[in-house]
Amino acid sequence: MEITKNSKKTDNIIAYLTVVKAYAIPHSLFVFASFLGVFAITVDRFLAIHLHNLRYQKLVTHKRVVAVVISFWEFSVIACFWYELISVLSVMSVVCIITTGLLYCKIYAAERHHTNQIRALQVPEQVDQNGDMANTARLRKTAVATFYILFKKYINSCNAKLRRQRRRTVKNNNRSN
Numbered sequence: 001m002e003i004t005k006n007s008k009k010t011d012n013i014i015a016y017l018t019v020v021k022a023y024a025i026p027h028s029l030f031v032f033a034s035f036l037g038v039f040a041i042t043v044d045r046f047l048a049i050h051l052h053n054l055r056y057q058k059l060v061t062h063k064r065v066v067a068v069v070i071s072f073w074e075f076s077v078i079a080c081f082w083y084e085l086i087s088v089l090s091v092m093s094v095v096c097i098i099t100t101g102l103l104y105c106k107i108y109a110a111e112r113h114h115t116n117q118i119r120a121l122q123v124p125e126q127v128d129q130n131g132d133m134a135n136t137a138r139l140r141k142t143a144v145a146t147f148y149i150l151f152k153k154y155i156n157s158c159n160a161k162l163r164r165q166r167r168r169t170v171k172n173n174n175r176s177n
Contacts, residue, residue, distance in 0.1 A: 028076075028079065028160075029077060035150075038153075042104065100147070104146070111139060
C-alpha cells in the first residue's frame with residue numbers, strides 16, 4: 001500500500017515537472033527573443049540618429065539585419081534549453097538593460113538637441129502651429145514607457161528563473177533524500 005502511494009506521488013510529481021518544463025521552454029524562448037529584439041531596435045535607433053545617412057545605410061544592410069535576427073533566435077533557442085547558462089544569461093540581461101537605458105538617454109539627448117536647434121530657427125508662432133511641443137512630449141512618453149516595459153520584463157524573467165532554480169534545488173534535494 002505504501003509503495004503504491006509513493007509511486008502515485010512520484011508519477012504526479014513527474015507529470016507536474018513535465019508540464020512546468022513544457023511551459024518554461026517556450027516562455028524562455030520568447031522572453032529571450034523579445035528581450036534581444038528590443039535591444040536590437042534600441043541599437044538600430046541609436047545608430048540611425050548618431051550616424052549620418054550614408055554611413056548608416058552602409059553599416060546596417062539587409063544581410064546584416066537578417067544575420068542578427070537569426071543569431072538572436074538561435075541564441076534564444078540554445079538559452080531556453082540550456083539551464084546551466086542561467087548566471088551568464090543574468091549577467092547578459094543586466095548588461096543589455098544598462099546598455100539600453102544608456103542608449104535611450106543618448107537618443108533622448110540627441111532628440112532634445114535637435115528640437116532646440118529647430119526651435120531656435122523658427123518664429124515663435126510656428127512652434128505652436130506645428131505642434132512640436134506636443135510631439136516632443138509624446139516621444140518622451142514613448143521612450144519612458146519602452147524602458148519601463150523592458151525593465152518590467154527583465155524583473156519577471158528573473159523571478160521565473162529564480163523559481164525554476166528553486167524547484168530544481170528542491171527536486172535534487174528530494175532525490176538525494
